[in-house]
Amino acid sequence: MNSNGFKDNGRIIIVGASLAGLRAAEALRDEGFRGDLTIIGDEPEEPYDRPPLSKQVLAGWVRPDGTKLPRMRRVDADWRLGVAATGIDRANNRILLADGSAVEGDRLLIATGVRSRPWPNPDEAALDGVFTLRTSSDAAKLQAALAAKPKRVLVIGSGFIGSEVASVCRDLGLEVTVAERGPAPLAGPLGLVIGRIAAEMQRAAGVDLRTGVSVQGLDGDAGGHVRRARLSDGTTLDVDVVVASLGSIRNIEWLEGVGLAAGTWGVGCDAGCRAFDINGVVTNNVFVAGDIARAPHVLYDYQFMAMEHWDNAVLGAQVAAHNMVCAETERWAHLMIPQFWSGQFGVNIKSVGVPSFGDEIAFTQGSIKDRRFAAAFGRRGRIVGAVTFDHGKWIPYYEAQIARSMPFPPNPVGSDFPEDMRAMPAEFPVRGVPTETPDVVLTGHNPSERSAEFHPRKR
Numbered sequence: 001m002n003s004n005g006f007k008d009n010g011r012i013i014i015v016g017a018s019l020a021g022l023r024a025a026e027a028l029r030d031e032g033f034r035g036d037l038t039i040i041g042d043e044p045e046e047p048y049d050r051p052p053l054s055k056q057v058l059a060g061w062v063r064p065d066g067t068k069l070p071r072m073r074r075v076d077a078d079w080r081l082g083v084a085a086t087g088i089d090r091a092n093n094r095i096l097l098a099d100g101s102a103v104e105g106d107r108l109l110i111a112t113g114v115r116s117r118p119w120p121n122p123d124e125a126a127l128d129g130v131f132t133l134r135t136s137s138d139a140a141k142l143q144a145a146l147a148a149k150p151k152r153v154l155v156i157g158s159g160f161i162g163s164e165v166a167s168v169c170r171d172l173g174l175e176v177t178v179a180e181r182g183p184a185p186l187a188g189p190l191g192l193v194i195g196r197i198a199a200e201m202q203r204a205a206g207v208d209l210r211t212g213v214s215v216q217g218l219d220g221d222a223g224g225h226v227r228r229a230r231l232s233d234g235t236t237l238d239v240d241v242v243v244a245s246l247g248s249i250r251n252i253e254w255l256e257g258v259g260l261a262a263g264t265w266g267v268g269c270d271a272g273c274r275a276f277d278i279n280g281v282v283t284n285n286v287f288v289a290g291d292i293a294r295a296p297h298v299l300y301d302y303q304f305m306a307m308e309h310w311d312n313a314v315l316g317a318q319v320a321a322h323n324m325v326c327a328e329t330e331r332w333a334h335l336m337i338p339q340f341w342s343g344q345f346g347v348n349i350k351s352v353g354v355p356s357f358g359d360e361i362a363f364t365q366g367s368i369k370d371r372r373f374a375a376a377f378g379r380r381g382r383i384v385g386a387v388t389f390d391h392g393k394w395i396p397y398y399e400a401q402i403a404r405s406m407p408f409p410p411n412p413v414g415s416d417f418p419e420d421m422r423a424m425p426a427e428f429p430v431r432g433v434p435t436e437t438p439d440v441v442l443t444g445h446n447p448s449e450r451s452a453e454f455h456p457r458k459r
């Protein structure tokens, strides 16, 4: 991709027609971009919102096709929906599409997000009644299966989405088992201290929560419908619906071999959303936003972070769009403090910052017993994140504390304090190491020929 000096004209291509892609297109027009804009998306639908899929849609309050994203303005773009991008011909500034056509452009935004990690056994994953949840069509199928009143639902994995699905099942009066390999729900993003509270919430709501247990296999009946799950503790469960909620896989396959820093971690980029090439050198005309982006964050030791959150997609898209059309001296940095919300078991959970960057936690406001509290996360004496349960009005306070790297534990104003405000270990589980990460090797000796190559990992 080569900008040839274009700023407010020329040809921009956005790949990924969802939240980040749409908001970037709108921001480009707001910024005064008058050139050609092409938006390529492999889903046939117009951009829609995903958070309601695991909440209002599963509950039956909103139709699966009823979460179309509101348009903030006209974008005047050539929409190529229902067709995937399959590669980039960088020498000729072209994006290659699955239908054999190609689109020319001088700047590219990569916003291809993530997809659900499928149940690892393909035969079992193909059984009727086994679901994942990422798209509106996933939500439509799962909603229909829940509305048919299955005798028992099994949710595998208790991150945010798995926990929300379990919560909706209980709201619908369905029996639900949650099988979690780790020690508690939400322990990965929020640590075990919060995870224990989440576990209590689930059990109080009637969820059959099984922790420290993994699902080893699923059995179907003669008609190919899932009927049984085999667990690692030797027990079996009779189930009619299984929801595999195992996290996500980044949509990077279409970038294979194009020489960008794209791998299982996402697409590496600088804080201005400019993609790195395979050697870690920043590109000028390829930008990244949303769930697929992985950028360094100044507040978190400049570590590269991927934030699979709604706000991150919106703000990243705005920064990327600005930097695609501004003068070099006017670039912005995407320095947002991540925020996330979740509704489950009647509680509104919000988080700000990166709790899992911390190693200590202190309850700072409210009452744990009433499940209405705020807690801060700290590292090396500084606040790095916070979580609230039904206490969301305090999020801006914690956000300001995190932005200014204030001391941990913080001293919020007010009179509604927990009995024990001492800092304690947050108990984050030890992170697993991804197995499929490719090896990176260096070839050549002189600076002019030395470069990186990805090699599949030798097993």
Ligand SMILES: Cc1cc2nc3c(=O)[nH]c(=O)nc-3n(C[C@H](O)[C@H](O)[C@H](O)COP(=O)(O)OP(=O)(O)OC[C@H]3O[C@@H](n4cnc5c(N)ncnc54)[C@H](O)[C@@H]3O)c2cc1C
Residues within 6 Å of the ligand: 015, 016, 017, 018, 019, 020, 021, 040, 041, 042, 043, 049, 050, 051, 052, 053, 054, 083, 084, 085, 086, 111, 112, 113, 114, 115, 133, 134, 135, 161, 251, 254, 289, 290, 291, 292, 307, 308, 309, 310, 311, 313, 339, 340, 341, 342, 343
């Ligand atoms: C069920 C659910 C609940 C959620 N709840 C919350 C919540 O409560 N709070 C919160 O903050 N966040 C939540 N999220 C996360 C939030 O929805 C995401 O952060 C957001 O959708 C990211 O937007 P994106 O545009 O980066 O990626 P995506 O929304 O994943 O969009 C990427 C798009 O690119 C398309 N694509 C992929 N490959 C190609 C290709 N080769 N060619 C063309 N198109 C391609 C994809 O099909 C997709 O349409 C939730 C997500 C899900 C699935």
